[in-house]
Every structure is written in C-alpha cells, then in structure tokens.
Amino acid sequence: MDKSSIRTSSNNKVIIAMYIFSGGFVLFAALLGLLVSSVTVPVPTIINIILQKSFGLGWKGDIPRNVEMIIWHIRFPRVLLALFIGAALSLAGAAFQGLLRNPLADPFTIGVSSGATLGAVSVLYFQINFLGLGTFSLPVVAILGGFVALMIVFGITRLSNRGMAVETIILAGIIISSFISAIVSLIIALSSQEDMRQILYWMMGSVGMRGWSHLELFMPFFLIGAAIVLMHHRELNALAVGEESAQHLGVDVKKRKIWILIGASLLTGSSVAVSGSIGFVGLVIPHLVRLLTGPNHRHVLPLSMLMGGAYLVLADLIARTIIAPKELPIGVITALIGAPVFAVLLMRRFRRGVS
C-alpha cells in the first residue's frame, strides 16, 4: 500500500509539474515572441504596454507611439493568434486521435484542413457573403468545408472496410487532400497574378500580417470548440476501449461522437480560416503530452492546448527570424518538425505490428 501511494503521488506530481511547466512555457514563449524582432523593445516596456492597454495599469508615461504601435498592433495580436491557433490545432488533434483511437490522426492528415482550405479559398476568390455573415463567412465556410471533407473521409473508410482501420483513415485523408488541392490549384490558376500570390502564401500558413480583427473573427469559434471538446474528456477516455464497449459503459456514442467532431471541426476550420493550413501541430503536441502524462484526456486535452500554443509561438518566432528580414511561412517550420515525427510514429506502429 505504501509503495502504491508513493506511485500515485509521484504520478500526480508529474501532472502538476506539467501544468506549471506548460504555463511557464506559454509565458516564456509569448514574451520571447514579443521581444525578439528587428526592433528590440525592453521587456518592462512590453509588459507596461500590454498592462496599460488591457487593464489601464501602466506605470510608464513616456513610451513612443511607434513602439506602442509595434507591440500592441503588430506583435501582440500575432503572438496571441499563434498561441490560440496552436492551442486549437493541438486540441483538435488530441480530439481526433481519441475519437478515432488513432495516434496518427491530425486535422492535417485526415483531410479536415484541406476541406477548410477549399472553403476559405472559395470565400476569398469568389468574395462569397455566406448567409449574410459578412466577414464571418470566411471561418463559417471554412468550418463547413472541413466538416464535409471529414464526412467524405469517413464515408470512404466505412465503404472500404467496416472497422475504421487506422491506416485506411489516413489513406482516405490523403485521397481527399489530393483531390481538394487539385480544385484549389484550379482556382488559383484561374485567378490573377496578385491574387494567386496572396492565396498561395496564405495556404502555406502564417500568423503574420494579422491584426485584432482576425482574433475577433477566430475567438468565438475557438472558445465554443474548445469548450465542447474539453467537456468530452471522459467520453474520449471511454472510447479507448472501442465504440461498442464505450456504449456498454453508458456513453451515448452516436451523440457524443458528433459533438466531438463538431468541436474539433470548429477549432480546425476557424484556425485554417485565419492562418491557412498549418500541419502536424495536432500530431506532435498531443503525442508529446501523452508520453509525459499518460493518455488520460482529463490532462492530455488542456496540456495539449498550453503546449501547442507555446509551440506555435516559437515556431512563428523561428519563421520570421531565421531568414530575416524575409519571413518563412510558419507551415514550413511545423512541417519540417512534424513530418519526421509522423514518420517515426508510423514506423513504430508497423514494427509493433499493431493493426
């Protein structure tokens, strides 16, 4: 009994430590993101500007307008957006993985991002005002596009075999992604030179050149999507024993599955709408968190959000500093890190002989 209580407490300690570490990591990454740039602004000034602007708690009076401008209107929204997009994609990834019992699932690998991209590109190109939603047409159509792509992927998987096998879902995701990128390419080919450059750059994923308006566009969907997914941590745990057994445990599998898919699609679609498709964040981060805390979704979900947010802020930092003064699309950085991780995960699965 002694031994076991030591082990529980040590496990709890690991989890508490993880929360503290992740929180600190978020603050550290955010500050670093605000600090490092072509124009260096001292940390106290940065903090002062943010506190002054958010809560009216500034203590310094003599901050130049252009510095305030850089921090408050350019860097701060950019860091916040990276933080929330990273949180959204990681949470969506964790949700898809739990739901599909598939560690390889990620908004990018199962085709949701592509669907959302097509939705967003259509809105940008055709200047659609969906249901009179105005600027909100972009995220709403992107979310719908992601959801429809997901349904098609599920349809293909179900028709090819009954069991929703892990590899089949990934394959179906690739098929849908390829098909959708063909359509997107078609749209791009038909567009003007200037539009083409813009759409292409947007597609590679970036959190730069966004302002508060993009955050306003994104936050409602993020908050609702995150709330829905976080509320389903018990169901995601129960689904680990399979859908039929989860139902025997009292989970209304059909209903819960749809809710989780809606939540994850909200997160993915709205992320894609404001920042383009940024791959593999949802794959790498939940995997890392699970390695450290175990698979319990009660902790995997919130910790993935924190870690994912900080990760994307740092990725953005690298993207805009590594070939400064030019910027790399952030999607390039995440893919360079994510694709090898994906490959390793895939090889491990086959070596273990898990089907």
Added chain:
Amino acid sequence: MIKVERLSGGYGREQIIDNISFEVHKGEFFALLGPNGSGKSTIFKLITGVIPRLGGEVALRGKPIEALSITEKARMLAVLSQEEKVFFDFTVEEIVMLGRYPHQRGFLKTISIEDRDAVERSMSICKVDHYRYKPFTELSGGEKQRVLLAKALAQEPQVLLLDEPTNHLDIRHTFDMLNLLKEWQRTNELTVFAILHDLNIASLYADRVALLRDGQIVEIGNVHMLRKEKQLEDVYGVKVNAGSHPKMAKPQLFLLPHSDEPPFAAGGFSSMFNLERDESVIHLRCSQPLRSISNGVIGEGLGWARHFCNFHVDKNYNCSNPQQDIRGWLDDRGIPAEETIGMMTAVQLEDMVMLTHEANDYSCLVVVTAGVGNAVDITAETQPEAVRRIGTINTMLFIDGHLTDGALVNAMLSASEAKTKAMHDMQIKDRLTGTVATGTSTDSLLIACTQRGTATPYAGSGTVIGKRLGQLIYQALKQAIGKYQKRMAKV
C-alpha cells in the same frame, strides 16, 4: 431480471433471431449455448441495443429497454466480451475507473469517494490491484480479462452479460474467472447471463441453460438437459456421450471422434494377452486397452486399462497403505500404474486357474486365484469382522464384446452368482456360524471388455454372455478352490 419476448432481429435485412422468448431470473447464472452462427451474440447485441430490434420486447427489471437511457442501462447492466482492444497506454486503474462513467454526476463529473471505493473493491476482488499502474496493453490475456471484469464490476451492475469471456484463457484462468463470478453472483445477487462455448464448463457453472440453433431456442432448462445426447447431436452435428462429473451432480459431455475398430488379433481372443507369472505377481498385458469395471486396489471403478496384476503378499501383510505398495511394485517392474488394475492375495500364485472359451462372439478368458480361509456367509447374523486371515477369491474376467456400463454391472452380478454357487457346491463353510459361505470377506472382481462389435446392454443369466461367464467362473473357481484345499491339507 431480463425478460425477452418474441424478440427478432439481425444485421441489416438479414434476420438472425426469429421470435424468441425467455426470461433470466434475478441472481441466477444463465448460459446461452449453441453452435457458431446460432445467434447467441446477436441476442446480446439486441439486448444491449447495439443493433436495432426488428420485433419483440426486451425488459430490464420490468422496464422496457427503450425507456432507459444509455447511462441508466449501463448502471444496471455491464458487458464483458472476448478480449477487448484498448488503445493508448491506459493503466489498469484508469481502465477500471472507466466503469464509473455511468455513475459520475454533476457538471464537472469529478471522481467521488464512492467511485474510488468501487474501483478499489472491484480491483481487489479481481486481484488486479497489485499491477494497477501497469499499462493495460502490457498484460497477459488472463490479466487483461480480469481487468475488464473489474471494470464491469466497477459499474456495480445488477446484470452482467458475458460474451465468451474465457475464450482466450487457459484452464486455470478460466476457472479463476468463473469462480470469481460465481462467488460475486452468490454474495451480491448478481445476475449473470453468459454466452459459453464449452458445454462442460456451462454444466459446472450455470444454473439454467438455453440451447440455441439457427436463431431459435431448442430448449431451456437446468443443466441436466445436456444429458440429451440426441438433441446435442442434432444441434452441434457431432457425436457426444453424456456422462456425469465424478464429484458433482452435473453432466459432463464426451466427444466421440471418428475412429476405426481395432483389428482382431490373429490366433483368437486369448492371443491378445501376454501372461507373466512368478511367485510374487500374475501380470496380464493386453495388446489394447480394455473397458473395465472392478473393485481392485488400484484402478477401481469404471475405466480403461491394459495391465492387470494380481500381487502375492504374505499372510501377515500390513495393509495400511496397499495402494502405495502396489504402485511401488508396479514401478519396480516398469508397469504404468495409470493403465493398470491391481489386486492382492495371500494365495500361492502357482495355484492360479486360467480358463478360456473361444467362440465367434463373446470369447471369454478367466483368471482366478482362490483362498477360502475367510469364507463368510453374508446372510448370517454376525458382526462384520476385519480380515482374520488373508485368503481371498480374486477373479479377472475378460470378454471380447461390447458391454454398456449397465451390462458391466450386470456381468458383475452374474459373476457373483456363479461364485456363490461354487462356494455352495463345494460346501465352503463360514467358520463362525457353520453355515455355507457366500464368498470371502475380501473378494476382488474385475471384468474387462474389448468393446468391439455392437453394444449389448445386458449380461445377466438370460443372455449368452451371462451364461457363458457364469459357467466359466464356476468351473475356474471349483478348480482353484480344489487346489487350495489340497495345499491346505498338506500343511
């Protein structure tokens, strides 16, 4: 507890279950039996609602299941199926905690003290608490099933549905699991409704069984309906022989594989035997195992044997552990004790009498050693006495024929009658009463048959076999007693 009425259903448009009705009572162990594809699992899926019903009603504690929410149902009914897959590296404790899902209330659904208690209790009952922090995926098959059972018990259900829960388990784990369930069933009034593959296990653990074929119930009843060999043959399409568990009043079934009859040995029935005799043992070895009934010191009762031994012991033999002695002697001679029927006598083995009767049917061979120092009239009103002097009649009778168990008992009666008649005709007296003796106090008898040809259910005095064995034993015994008397007269 579970009432199923006119239930129909299946997968898609294919109707597998057709209009069946039955009831599982509170606190009983009810087993669903039937061949693969007979619809056992389908019934489970219809009850749990995994597949929709096409007709009929299912009620749980008097409530129709469609009136229960999925969570309400999970509080009453837990399911344990064949080995389940668990994804991600959940620990044993986390898996068992999943069983609390239907009991967690409130907005945050946090883990309550009751949840902790229920999890601890079911983990300790299933003996999985000592590896609670181990990842489920690293456990062996038997451990996994115990963890999943603990998860099901953590649901605190009133009914437990078991879908071939012991399929992947070895016999020890199978029995561990079923004993555990049986105890939980008794102490907590748990109702167990199980699909079982193994009819013998079902017979040992179930209170009632239902036999299913092609989506229809053939019969529902207590486990003794498994004695209906013809019915089982019809349902499963294999030949079975129903017997009884030697220690429990439960039927056990024996499968009969297809096999050819052993060929006749050239040179008649007695050529199947090899006789070795010295002053300490008569050892008959048969070229094939024989179906035997006996009251020998070892190999007693009904069984099969190839070696038949009659050991000579001294008059003052200390018979505190005769079984162990015989096993030792057999070991010394390299005779396998498990295939041997062994007897003992103080009679000189050279006085053995062996007679044969070769015929087209029911050839017989009899080997007798006789001593009548302890002759007793079983009908005389004297207190039974322990052995006064070693002196006994040991009879081994071999028959080339197929006798049923009943016929074997019948043959023992016939042999006894013949012995008594021989005693009478030779005027062997009970020393205490002076009346004619009916036998000695420690007689041994063995009857062994080749089981070739058609089975005969009778071996009494009204049959060829009964008459033949009676005459043969009578003659052999008269000769043997004659030899004994001659030897005693010399002393």
